[in-house]
Amino acid sequence: MTVSRESQISLPDTSAYHIFMRSVRQTSICGVDPFTHRSYEHRKEWIISRIEQLVRSFCIGVAAYAIMPNHYHLVVIVDKNTAEQLTDNEVVARWGAIYKVPHAVKAYIEGDAAFQHVAQPIIATWRERLFDISWFMRSLNEYIARKCNAEDGCVGRFWEGRFKCQAVLDERALLAVMAYVDLNPIRAKLATHIYDSSYTSAYERLHGGSIPNQNRECSPWLLPFDSEHLPFKEVAYMELLEWTGRQIRTDKPGFIDPKLPWLTQLYQFTQGGWVDVCQSLEQRIHGAIGAVAKVVQYRKHCGYVRRRPSKVAIALFP
Secondary structure (H helix, E strand, O other): OOOOHHHHOOOOOOOEEEEEEEEHHHOOOOOEOOOOOOEOOHHHHHHHHHHHHHHHHOOEEEEEEEEOOOEEEEEEEEOHHHHHHOOHHHHHHHHHOOOOOOHHHHHHHOOOHHHHHHHHHHHHHHHHHOOOHHHHHHHHHHHHHHHHHHHHOOOOOOEOOOOEEEEEOOHHHHHHHHHHHHOHHHHOOOOOOHHHOOOEHHHHHHHOOOOOOOOOOOOOOEOOOOOOOOOOOHHHHHHHHHHHHHHHOOOOOOOOOOOOOHHHHHOOOOHHHHHHHHHHHHHHOOOOEOOHHHHHHHHHHHOOOOOOOOHHHHHHOO
16 A cells, blocks of 8 residues: 655654655666667766755755666755744745745735735745655656656656655664665676765765766765764764675675774674665665664554564664
8 A cells, every 4th residue: 555755754753764766667767778878877967956956945954865877865854943943035035946936925025015914824835845855855856857858858757656765763774774875886886986986975975076077175965974963973984885885895806804894883783784784775674764662653653553663674773
């Protein structure tokens, strides 16, 4: 049975979510089409540019991302408090950067009190949408679908249904999900190291841009490490990715240090458990991810009373 996205998002339980979106029929809409040999690599930059634009307007930050040939991953963190503290002018400015603003709202913002009764309910709706993951994804997916269909000269469905959403309930789960997303190109054997896994947040944090030869001083739109939302040190996280990539790429020559990285020790992951999560998180854990007690509480709030955490989830996140 299909579960609505609204019922999968419980902000009282967590503000962090793993988002997954795949193209229709799993075609290579962002890479090189194996049949026509036509390159669609430029569409990856379209997706990243749109995400960056939306992050600057919505009160939703991005902790990690990976744009693959036929799908993409996002790890997002909702900032509801910031949205509630915005002034009406700030809400209109943020929404107006993405969508058209009606005349009545413009007139009210410019000081015409006659439009107050019309404008204020609209602004209140926009405020709620600024921390709504479904609206964030709608603003991203509709824009990309229309742009790609226009390039292809066709109409119709572009994405394979709606986005999939996984609640991330604690720091331990957040670390695992971020690493899983950043290591996508290495698992798919599209890259041999995080330093050359372009179109990922790890690559952008290391190089200042998502693609080779794109030099920027920094990536201010990505959530910073060692902060309220990402309590890890960036150096420790990158070392963990590099170490994990060596475990995944068994064909890669070189010495593998038997000592576990500091972050895995801090969050009490075993070597086998950590590598298992980073290789097959989507296949091994369905639904919310985190400590068992938090998963049970989250599912109770969402109405999933009969569902129980799997044995695999309990073993990896006790």
